Amino acid sequence: MNCRVNLIELVILWIACGLQAVAQTATPVLATPAATSNLSFIDTSIENASPLYWELDEAGETQVYLLYDHERDSPNRAAGHWHFRVEGKPKANVRLVLNNFRNVWNGKTGVPVSEKSIAYISTDGKNWQVVNAKLLPPGDRVELNLELPDSGSLFVARLPPYRLSDLEQFQNEIREHPLVRFEEIGKTVQGRSLEIISIGKPTAPHRVFLRGRAHPWEPGGNWVIEGLVRRLLAGDADSLRFLTRFNVAILPLANKDGVAAGRTRFNMLGKDLNRNWDLPANEHLCPENYALEKWLERAIAEGRKPHMALELHNDESGKLHVSRPEGMDHQTYLGRMARFEELLREKTWFREGSTNASFKNAGTLGEGWLVRYGIPAAVHELNCNWIEGLQDYPSSKNWKLYGSQLCEVLETYFDENK
Ligand SMILES: [Zn+2]
Structure with missing residues (x-):
């Protein structure tokens, strides 16, 4: 009996092995592409x-x-x-x-x-x-x-693109303006030049720093920066008055390599430029942040520490990210951010609000600069689908408008924080 069962099992095993061999050597079935298409x-x-x-x-x-x-x-x-x-x-x-x-x-x-x-x-x-x-x-x-x-x-x-050539064209347009200065602070992983653009007088009583495009898929900040710079350089009475109150330093397009390559988020060595700001930047993996960090530390050593820093992004919420890092007294910072948000609502189309009381995001430029350098800083997202305050879609025009409106916000904010 046992012998007979073993024989049947052997036959089944032999058939199964044969079928497996057939399956392994069969030509894979490929989908046939359609012959014609529009x-x-x-x-x-x-x-x-x-x-x-x-x-x-x-x-x-x-x-x-x-x-x-x-x-x-x-x-x-x-x-x-x-x-x-x-x-x-x-x-x-x-x-x-x-x-x-x-x-x-x-x-x-x-x-x-x-x-x-x-x-x-x-x-x-x-x-x-x-x-x-x-x-x-x-x-x-x-x-x-x-x-x-x-x-x-x-x-x-996905969004109205802002390319390296758009930035170059804009920079060439403003390069010779007497109130504009360019400073090369370093190079990207692939050797592209990173420049800080300074607008206004070095002696202005207040200084604001802006960075755009840490994440390549998010062009909104570039349009906002262009709108703000154009407003500051308009040459009318308001713009001249703004520049008696504050100057602006801008790193407009932090992730140049990523934008050139059509990437979404990281630099070419896989680093997120809006992370790891809780620690000194890695010179080799993250030269874009290393160059900025060195510039900031030079500015602080020379008595030119920014009074505010905004890190511009796009997402589906569009909020001002106000962090509450562990182990520090937030009251002065929270008070300033609350007033800043009020002014945004009053003087711009901003209606999206700010993050809740439990929000923290260690490693972002906003939280990192606050903790390490004591600079009131925040990530400012821009909604990529809808602008509530205008009841309109995002566009280069609407984002440039926001940049121009920011000038008045900053003027009042700094007037109140003397
Ligand atoms: Zn982002």
């Missing part, structure tokens, strides 16, 4: 284009796969920037599905798109209009339905 090409040769690959699936739909950028020594990864040019038949409809929004942030899975997400299209790469970005099940894909113009070519972006 889409000719997705062009990622343009400046600040997002790295991606794409394919036409069997249904003739275009699947676009964004590439993640990764943080060093961390599970964190990010893909949230999209910017490319669609080429196809004139006036044709093209449906794209964007994939790979399974980001990891602060060690947790998170999706950077929602029901509120929007996208922008442009025929010339300069003038942008909002289109719907439809969230698809299970909530980690986005559908874009596009109608190509007569030219058959359409730029598509």
